[in-house]
Amino acid sequence: MSPQEVANQIHDIKNLVLIPDNSIFIFSFLIFLGVIVVLLIIFFIYKFIKNKKTNERKTWFKTLENIDYQNPKEAAYTITKYTRLLATNPRDKKLCNELIEELEKYKYKKTVESIDDNIKAKLSTLMDAIDV
Numbered sequence: 001m002s003p004q005e006v007a008n009q010i011h012d013i014k015n016l017v018l019i020p021d022n023s024i025f026i027f028s029f030l031i032f033l034g035v036i037v038v039l040l041i042i043f044f045i046y047k048f049i050k051n052k053k054t055n056e057r058k059t060w061f062k063t064l065e066n067i068d069y070q071n072p073k074e075a076a077y078t079i080t081k082y083t084r085l086l087a088t089n090p091r092d093k094k095l096c097n098e099l100i101e102e103l104e105k106y107k108y109k110k111t112v113e114s115i116d117d118n119i120k121a122k123l124s125t126l127m128d129a130i131d132v
Contacts, residue, residue: 060085064127072115076106079123086130095126 060082087096
């Protein structure tokens with residue numbers, strides 16, 4: 001090839017064309033979107049854990065199940081408090097009132113004897129009747 005032909009071929013080469021590059025903006029948008037999604041997931045997990053409350057009725061029921069009868073005066077007050085809170089329907093309220101009337105002899109005195117088996121049986125009956 002002659003130098004003239006080489007020069008003609010070189011002139012046929014076109015100049016570089018600028019291609020608009022938006023990849024940095026797309027990448028930034030995807031990172032921003034990812035951070036928003038992660039923050040939303042963390043927010044909903046936090047809300048779920050925060051709103052998950054313990055059922056008070058179950059806590060009261062467990063307290064009645066684990067009553068310490070060694071201290072009859074304290075046990076009488078505890079039984080009175082939590083059975084009143086747990087009794088919701090008329091039948092439960094009637095059993096609760098009967099139990100509380102029998103517990104009166106264990107309250108308001110300096111020294112008391114141990115709790116009767118009759119009272120323990122009534123408490124057991126009431127616990128079976130209560131829906132938790």
